Amino acid sequence: MTDDTIYSQILDDHYREPRNFGRMEDPDVQVTETNPTCGDTISLFIKVKDGNLEEISYVASGCLISVASASILSEKATGSSLKEIRTMAKSDVLKNLGLKLGPAREKCALISYDALMKAIDRYNSS
Amino acid sequence: MTDDTIYSQILDDHYREPRNFGRMEDPDVQVTETNPTCGDTISLFIKVKDGNLEEISYVASGCLISVASASILSEKATGSSLKEIRTMAKSDVLKNLGLKLGPAREKCALISYDALMKAIDRYNSS
Amino acid sequence: MDIDVEEIRNHFPIFERFRRDGIVYLDNAATTQKPREVVDAITSFYYNSNSNVHRGVYRIGEEATELYNHSRENIASFIGARSEEIVFVRNATEALNIAANNLPDVVGRDSEVIISRMEHHSNIVPWHLASTRYGIRVKMMENLPDRQITWEDIEKNLTKKTRIVSLSQCSNILGTINDLSAIGKRLHELGIIFVVDAAQSVPHMPVDVKKLNCDLLAFSGHKMLGPSGIGCLYGTSEILENMPPYMGGGEMIREVYENGFTTADVPEKFEAGTPNIEGAIGLSAAVDFLKRIGMDNVRSHEKELIKYTLEKEEEYALESLHSYGPRNPDIRAGIYTFQMKKGDSGKPYGNYVHPHDISHLADRIRGVEIRSGHHCAMPQTVALGTYATARASFYIYNGKEDVDTFFDALKAIEKKMIA
Amino acid sequence: MDIDVEEIRNHFPIFERFRRDGIVYLDNAATTQKPREVVDAITSFYYNSNSNVHRGVYRIGEEATELYNHSRENIASFIGARSEEIVFVRNATEALNIAANNLPDVVGRDSEVIISRMEHHSNIVPWHLASTRYGIRVKMMENLPDRQITWEDIEKNLTKKTRIVSLSQCSNILGTINDLSAIGKRLHELGIIFVVDAAQSVPHMPVDVKKLNCDLLAFSGHKMLGPSGIGCLYGTSEILENMPPYMGGGEMIREVYENGFTTADVPEKFEAGTPNIEGAIGLSAAVDFLKRIGMDNVRSHEKELIKYTLEKEEEYALESLHSYGPRNPDIRAGIYTFQMKKGDSGKPYGNYVHPHDISHLADRIRGVEIRSGHHCAMPQTVALGTYATARASFYIYNGKEDVDTFFDALKAIEKKMIA
């Protein structure tokens, strides 16, 4: 392992160019989630159409893991039905990262997932 | 060491025939002291004349160590001046027993001492 | 017996000293000995992964956190709970203090709590403190020294204001094993919160919190082969989430501002500051040790021992010996509390042997180490008509020969001290 | 330096792994490593004298009690206190919770307490809880990140109702060593109770409670080579006697009745239930270890290290590196908190390295293990204009070569992550 191959190419890439990064005008739901381990926050925005996740965006002041994980998640989730997304497990998210994480960093990886699930629940119950 | 020589002759003797055992009519001061380790109590009575401990007695529901120690202490103290008694140290009491005691049993040995010191203080401040 | 006592003793290095000095340790209700496996788990943590938990994202920090989390899971499943239902505390006492201090704000401060007379001070004094602090009312119900607590005992004390009942599953002085699942069920039908002091049950018999129908449950690690300084409060997620935090500080918060704070999720909400990490790891190793033996076997071994003890008591028929607790081994733990007393004259000598002297003499004469005093159960002790008793209590490394030595010691003590 | 780092490392078996895996442990403000002497003291207790304390009148019970009492005496004298002024608790956090929870009834519930912004959550949240429970008012005063707390800072916040001031002797994030004895003296002249959070000072410099002029003082064992799960609350006898008990249960009582109880003498009054016996014994062994080195030497060693760190920082002159805290080593502990940040664009990449990534990368690249996050000091962190920082912190087994490796890691991280 050299200094450059600590995080995978994919992670590095998503961190350098996070997809769907930014605030959203008129979202259907906005959720802000905090990581108690470090005080990091993510604000996540969704637009829903016909039961499908039409659009998703977020701003995150997080670490590489949390930003890359949010970016990957946002790509996977866009266009899928809320129902389908809601069945995603935490382990799926971790698998997508292709990196073994310890318990503290798992929380970083899962903050966007938590925010998205909350957003969907909030959309469904409104 | 046989079963019979665990406690010294002196201790056994004071336990079998505790000196000055009993309640007192019209004491100058009466003090009741409890051993928090076991809930044992001693009630101690003193009569003072001209600054001297004229009479002392006690009833104790205690163990061999506490009864024998009270008995020995009562013998030593009778007739002495309150001032003199007040200068006795805990270590003196323990030495009089002629037996190495652990911390829990030291409390047993010292309950009569604590009661006597309290009684004297109470007498002096009344 | 399903337990090979000699084999078990080989796991406990302190038995080398016990053999050398001829010590028979019978104070297991106070604390138990530690097997090599527990001490090794702690040492291995110190020498390989020692670091703080929760926040380190470096290697040994993640390792420590994993070990700590695994310990919680392992201990939780041992009593049929989920990881997030287990709060790590110092001991059963702290667990009961959290319950008593925090429930009044859940149930309302004009509520009543019922406890029994056979409770340990740790299930009495916290409620008195809560009474002083928050005004709740504490009722101590009576119980018979040779019988389990019954629903009728509780019913007599129920009022509309009763919102909490807190009982020990096993008395540390009478050895009574209370049958709590049925009681828990009825309490739940009435919407009453059920707190269980399991300090003497979790170490000695299979315990399943769901079968018990309890809301909160307390136990200590040091009474079940684990280290001291670690214990657990089990609580249903519902109760734990509703309770306010107990202590404040690091780890238990989400965010802190100048004027306030938000709490972390349970169970961390109740774990302020750096926890006893190696304590949790050691307790988890103790649980592994007990699981290998099997809690059913632990219980049947101790049942055998108390049965044998009661038989020996009759066989020896010592004139001054009086013991307490149920005579039916089915509802009796391996706890034997007694006095030596013949009559009642003014002076102490010849009529009775003070429990301190029993304990001291038993050790000096035959190396038998038993406890004396009120065993932190003064109301029950006073109800037995005394201020102190002596107590022998067994665990997995005790065998019938220990009981023999114990009675041999009592016989010698009677001979020496009773006129 | 007066300390032979290599010699010291030989006492810490975990350094075998550190050498093997190339780990440089720099998270000592979170917790420290344990020397063989500490682990051996604990193991020896388990394998020779393990039993409960206070009540056993048999041999190993007396031995355990003696070891426990000796530990208390030894730790007390280490900070210039008497045995009965030391309450054993789980950690500094619990000590501060006892202070915050119990002082309102001593000083009156309409009192005000002053704390500083550089406090650890453990010296903030307990006061917020006390505010909710008892109505006292908490004032957080400002302080500058590169300066000690001054009397003027406090004076600005004093009112007639100020009855408590609670301050850390050393900040766990800025490394500031506050000069508290003069402050303590003035507070006492005003009849104000002075509480000191010494979690980062007792392990790292000579501390004498009498010279500090404090009434209560808190520290943790695990930050000074001792086990986790044990810490101390120092209190003057006067304060401890005036405070109500905190938890109820075994050991802390004199008598228990159906309707109430009387408390044991201090310090037992504050120690409910079976204490962390081996924790106390281990901490006492840690104190012995530190005494052999000499606390003056510990302090001068760490002062050398932080001085060297600040020099290296200037030498490396990394573009993105910003550190906090006083630059004068005389008032600075071995704590180095920093960020890596260049500008501020919308997206994270290229402008800054998140502290979690710094910590993760430093470990993966050079084996340097440092902490990241808010370090349980959110108000101070926010006042620094951020939510998280990275922190390296030193102890007796760290040498200058560790500082070199640390900066080498930062340089590599900057190269990799900053555009």
Ligand SMILES: Cc1ncc(COP(=O)(O)O)c(C=O)c1O
């Ligand atoms: C200044 C300060 N106070 C209090 C604490 C709390 O210590 P503990 O977690 O051991 O209770 C710490 C440790 O992080 C600290 O650095």
Ligand SMILES: Cc1ncc(COP(=O)(O)O)c(C=O)c1O
């Ligand atoms: C029934 C019962 N409850 C509570 C306790 C308190 O346990 P600890 O001292 O470990 O908190 C004990 C131990 O003596 C006990 O026997």
